[in-house]
Amino acid sequence: xxxxxxxxxxxxxxxxxxxxxxxxxxxxxxxxxxxxxxxxxxxxxxxxxxxxxxxxxxxxxxxxxxxxxxxxxxxxxxxxxxxxxxxxxxxxxxxxxxxxxxxxxxxxxxxxxxxxxxxxxxxxxxxxxxxxxxxxxxxxxxxxxxxxxxxxxxxxxxxxxxxxxxxxxxxxxxxxxxxxxxxxxxxxxxxxxxxxxxx
Amino acid sequence: xxxxxxxxxxxxxxxxxxxxxxxxxxxxxxxxxxxxxxxxxxxxxxxxxxxxxxxxxxxxxxxxxxxxxxxxxxxxxxxxxxxxxxxxxxxxxxxxxxxxxxxxxxxxxxxxxxxxxxxxxxxxxxxxxxxxxxxxxxxxxxxxxxxxxxxxxxxxxxxxxxxxxxxxxxxxxxxxxxxxxxxxxxxxxxxxxxxxxxxxxx
Numbered sequence: 001x002x003x004x005x006x007x008x009x010x011x012x013x014x015x016x017x018x019x020x021x022x023x024x025x026x027x028x029x030x031x032x033x034x035x036x037x038x039x040x041x042x043x044x045x046x047x048x049x050x051x052x053x054x055x056x057x058x059x060x061x062x063x064x065x066x067x068x069x070x071x072x073x074x075x076x077x078x079x080x081x082x083x084x085x086x087x088x089x090x091x092x093x094x095x096x097x098x099x100x101x102x103x104x105x106x107x108x109x110x111x112x113x114x115x116x117x118x119x120x121x122x123x124x125x126x127x128x129x130x131x132x133x134x135x136x137x138x139x140x141x142x143x144x145x146x147x148x149x150x151x152x153x154x155x156x157x158x159x160x161x162x163x164x165x166x167x168x169x170x171x172x173x174x175x176x177x178x179x180x181x182x183x184x185x186x187x188x189x190x191x192x193x194x195x196x197x198x199x
Numbered sequence: 200x201x202x203x204x205x206x207x208x209x210x211x212x213x214x215x216x217x218x219x220x221x222x223x224x225x226x227x228x229x230x231x232x233x234x235x236x237x238x239x240x241x242x243x244x245x246x247x248x249x250x251x252x253x254x255x256x257x258x259x260x261x262x263x264x265x266x267x268x269x270x271x272x273x274x275x276x277x278x279x280x281x282x283x284x285x286x287x288x289x290x291x292x293x294x295x296x297x298x299x300x301x302x303x304x305x306x307x308x309x310x311x312x313x314x315x316x317x318x319x320x321x322x323x324x325x326x327x328x329x330x331x332x333x334x335x336x337x338x339x340x341x342x343x344x345x346x347x348x349x350x351x352x353x354x355x356x357x358x359x360x361x362x363x364x365x366x367x368x369x370x371x372x373x374x375x376x377x378x379x380x381x382x383x384x385x386x387x388x389x390x391x392x393x394x395x396x397x398x399x400x401x
Contacts, residue, residue, distance in 0.1 A: 033288070053291065057314020061284030064276075068288020068296075071249060071272060076292075092277025093284075100274060184318040188291060197293040199382065 006130035007111065010145040010170040015110045016042040016177045018152055018169055019081070022108065023047045025156050028077065031069050031195060034180075035062035035082040037117045039110055041176025043081055050194030054180045054187050060090030063097065063107055070102040073195060077104045077160055084111040084125040091134060097164050098139020106159040107135075107166040112173050120173065135166040145170065234393050235261035237367050238326070242297055243270055245375045247324065249289050249296035251275075251282035253304050257328040257394050262299065279304040280311040287321050295379070297324040302331055305386075306343040309350050312384065317354050322378035325386040329360070333391045336399050347388070357385045362392040 019042040026032070031051045034040035039062070040054045053069075055062050066080035087094075087109055097105065113126020125131050135143035142165035146152035152169060159165035181187060192199065230236060238261060242250070250265050250273040252258065265273040276282040279300045286296040300308075305327050316323045330337075331344025351358040357377070359370050371387060378385040391397075 031292075055315070057318070058280070058284065058311045061280065061287075061311060061315060064281045064284025065288035065291075068249075068285040068290075068294075069292040070288075071285070072289045072292025072294035090278070090281060093281050096274070096276055096281060096285075184315075185320055188319040188321070192291050192293075195292060197291065 006125060006128060006133075007168075007170045008130075008145055009147065010168075011148040012170050012172050013146070013149060013152070014174060015039070015112075015169075015171045016045060016174070018146075018149070018171070019043055019046040021149065021153060022079070022081075022156055023049065025153070025160065026051075026079070029194075030077040030079055030160070031066070031073070031191075032079045032081065033062045033066040033069065035059075035080070035086045037083060037086075038176035039081040039083050039086075040180050041178050044180040045176070045178030050190060052194070053191040056180070056182065056184055056187070060086050060093075062086065063090065063093045066105060066107070067093070067097055067100065067102060069195070070105040071100075074102075074104060076195070077106065077163075078102075079106045079108060081108050081110065083116075084109060084113065084131060085115045085123045087131060088124055088129065091138075094135050094138035094140060094166075098135075101139070102164055103162050105164045106156070107140075107164070109166065109168045110171050111168055112171045114173060116173055116175060132166065132168045135168075140164050140166050142166070144168070232364070233260070234364055234367055234389070235264060237364070238371060239264055239268065241368050241371045241375070243268075245295065245372065245379075247295045247297050247375070248272060249286065249294055250299065251285050251296065252299035253277075253279050253282060253301070255299070255301035255304075255328045256397055257301070257389070258299050258326075278307060280308045283308055283311040283316060283323060286323055287315060287319070290321055290323070295324075297326060299326045299328075301328050302347055303340060303343045305347050305350075309354075312350075312354055312356065316384050317356065320382040321384060322382055323384035324375055324378060325384065326389060327386060328389050328394060328396075329391060330397060333396060334399055351386055357383060358388060359385075360388040360390050362390040364393060367393065
């Protein structure tokens, strides 16, 4: 007997298509922190908004960075885009988010069950780890799998209304569509300007 | 006889005789001359609002005092590099912050420093309580301590070992200002000579 799928009945969707859907809903200058690799690449390709931060290194820190922005700017909603492999590397941050309970933070996890960018090696979420269950167990009650594209839209709208929330999305194994700029200082400075922060 | 300054080591003998950790015995929270009160006041004077930490016994009085001070947002993180990420986000959002960790915790952050903080020019303010020296009994602590300065120096991260109470405010105050002005991180290594360190059974 095989183990039940950790993704339940979620439809397999496409990260770039859903990133475009998400960005299209951001009409209030929401900050978006793109995690290393494909999460970043598809964010870049979807729309190069001034409130986007592209994390070029530091795998696993997209959610902590987003939490920091959310603490510093409580009136601005902040979205973290993170891959399953990256989140598995830094699961403790979900506990910190649960403990702090920032109302203005949304986490989107792209779960394809593989380390796509390094050659498709399996992640633990591909077979056994249910990242929504982990998030709920970490104190983020508003955590759910997106059943399909319409459900994703509904969950995003709800999350932007008040969090913290985690939306997990089962995605295919397609690589990212674009490639980010590789200049960390330029990315950081542009992001701060986009948030209206003077150095 | 020279009047003793409030350095932990100078006051450690009496405290040890009563089996009380010197950082608690020597420095009641209300003592404005204690190392932790000086750090707290200097952070406040430099508009540092957020203090994240992964705890350490040496830092206990500072952490307790920060939690009791409504001017600070302070909370524990599960891992030091998580705290580095949070502080980086806070800086980009316009809030100054500092992070407290112990020496072994610093051993977990080189990638976050090398791939986020340094290349992005983030003025991360780090306080590390130094273990691994002056009577360390745990070989692992002694070994990880040896990695700390070479890591900082290899990344050209400004770092200061603080040993004297009378120099603490000057070093921390000026270095925070320099970090912000030059958009570069700084690490304060708090020596047991300052804090009293951790007391070991002989």
